[in-house]
Amino acid sequence: MKPETPMPRLEMADLRRRFGARTAVDGVSLSVMAGQVTCLLGPSGCGKSTTLRMIAGVERPDSGRITVDGRTVCDGALWVPPEDRSIGLMFQDFALFPHLDVARNVAFGLTGPKRAVQERVEELLERVGMTGHISAYPHELSGGEQQRVALARALAPRPRIMLMDEPFSGLDDRLRDEIRDETLDVLKAEGTAVLLVTHEPAEAMRMADEIALMRDGRIVQQGAPYNIYNAPADLAAAAFFSDVNVIEGVVRGALTETPFGQFLAPGVPDGTAVDIVFRPQHVKIDFDRGGRGPNPTAAEGTPARGIVRRARFMGAESLVEFQMDFDGSILKARVPSVFLPRVGMPLWLMVRRERCFVFPRH
Ligand SMILES: Nc1ncnc2c1ncn2[C@@H]1O[C@H](COP(=O)(O)OP(=O)(O)O)[C@@H](O)[C@H]1O
Ligand SMILES: [Mg+2]
Secondary structure, eight states: OOOOOOOOSEEEEEEEEEETTEEEEEEEEEEEOTTOEEEEEOOTTSSHHHHHHHHHTSSOOSEEEEEETTEEEESSSOBOOGGGSOEEEEESSOOOOTTSOHHHHHHTTOOSOHHHHHHHHHHHHHHTTOGGGTTOOGGGSOHHHHHHHHHHHHHTTOOSEEEEESTTTTSOHHHHHHHHHHHHHHHHHHTOEEEEEESOHHHHHHHOSEEEEEETTEEEEEEOHHHHHHSOSSHHHHHHHSOOEEEEEEEETTEEEETTEEEEOTTOOTTOEEEEEEOGGGEEEEEOBTTBOOOOBTTTBOOEEEEEEEEEEOSSEEEEEEEETTTSOEEEEEEETTOOOOTTOEEEEEEOGGGOEEEEOO
């Protein structure tokens, strides 16, 4: 027997939503598989929350279709109310019920025999490491503990899909990383399909199996974090994940000539203006030897000289800004912090070819 293609737990097809003259969501199509965390990542205002709210059923799309396990919950004709969509929600203001203790908060959405409810509550509190606080009230808990209870509460009714909108943004940095990892473990153990919204690339990379990068109401790129980071679709996609350096070129014969040597531009027509884009951590630096740099190599091309204008020690690495001899522009490098050059020092920069992106300029 041929193995069947697994059915997406959640599917959106061409979702659209306008608010007056403003198109908040402009044709979003996306699938989320069981046991996977898919992340809608994009800058503030790009339409992430509106998309999530339409899936939850608290916002109506102007058009498009949403299916859960192959069952349509919303299209032009049909409308399933939020409580019948088997969707769990966890938002930034995840307020627990202040007058209920932890056990009753988690049991809130559960129905059925008392014994079964109690077992489910205990199972979840165990899973989120809150067994010791079963009778505590929310005001007696820290932010991180409240977050764990909120997760248990959202998961208690075994939702088919979990929607999370910036759920960790209220937590301080250290705690946030810990809670993110724990949350991920719990979600994986429950096998829930997760759609997580965030504007933070680091959070998306840490949590997601799949990232859908959103801009102006559309998904501009989708893929595993590794692929999105290492093969961005355009300059804006590259720049969303880190600082980038950009140098300009013009294509002649599928190549562009720059002060760092030649870059391949396969399939790009002659005369096209291109941006050569690379991240600061992919700049290699070398010492100046009486006005000369290292010899060119195939992987790193031609070295170009710059003068250190700024150097900051950041702990694990140093951030160094160079003013380039060739046109006075500023390029940034991140180098291991064993090295902190002084301002005014000449150094030679090389760019690793396999880490560069060449995009036609818009
Ligand atoms: N209820 C609303 N009424 C009017 N405009 C809205 C409403 N909800 C969202 N918007 C607008 O839609 C756009 C997308 O908002 P949102 O989905 O909240 O973005 P994100 O979550 O990515 O920050 C924004 O321009 C926002 O101002
Ligand atoms: Mg939002």
